[in-house]
Amino acid sequence: MEETKIICIGCPKGCNIAISHEGKTIENIDGYGCKNGLDYAQNEFTAPKRTVTSTVRIKSGELPVISVKTRDAILKNKIFECMFEINKIEIEAPIKLGTVIKANIAQTGVDLISTETIDRI
Template identity: 60%
Template structure:
């Protein structure tokens, strides 16, 4: 039996979770303080996901970049592939919060969206 320790980020408590497993099969999750911690440990161990936040180059805007994020978390293993795609993007202003910059990032089914309104430069 192997053991993996992780810190839960599901709530402000920050519990130190312990996962006992053999390979990818979980036998026990211990030391969680709430149901959120239990779910977090299961997901983090079996298929960790993250929301990506970054910027994209912006043409004709009063700022050179617009902040963006993935609409939903994506598998951690896809982050570098997604960032490579995002680094090549350049979009035209104006943009609004929620505008889809790129759909179905790297085949994940997750969209990249703007998180700030930026008008066209005058």
Template identity: 55%
Template sequence: MEEKKLICIGCPKGCGITIKHTGKTINEITGYTCDNGLKYAKTEFTEPKRIITTTVKLNNGALPFVPVKTKEAVNKEKIFEVMKAITQLALDSPVKVGDIVMPNIAGTGVDLVCCRSIKKVS
């Protein structure tokens, strides 16, 4: 049996979690102190996901860039594909919080959304 150790990010406690497993099969999870920790450990072991946050170039805006993020977490192995798609973007102002910048980014089923409203500069 193998062990994988994680630091939980499900809540501010940062519990040290140990996953005992055989290959891809989880045999035991210890060290978590809340349900968030158990859920995090299972997901992180079987299908790790991350929310991606970055900025995109903004044309004619009061600021040169606008912050964006994925609306939901995407599979970790898709991060580079998502970032490649994001680097090719340039938005035209004005933009509003919640605007969908790119639906189904990199075929993930997750939308990229705007995180700040920025007015157009004439």
């Protein structure tokens, strides 16, 4: 049996979690201090996800770029594909907070949204 150790980021406690497994099959999880820790360990081991944050070029705006993020976390193995698509985007001002910049970014089922408002100049 193998063991993978992770530090939980589900709450401020930062529990040291040990996942005992055979290949990708979890046999036991120890060291979590709450249900969030258990859920985090299971998800992080089987299908790790991350929220992607970045910027997109904007034309005619008060600033040259606007901050964006994925509405929800995406699978970790899709991050580079997501960033490749983000780097090709250029939008026109004005943009309001929460505007969908690209629906279904990188075929993840998750939208890319603006995290600020940029007015037109």
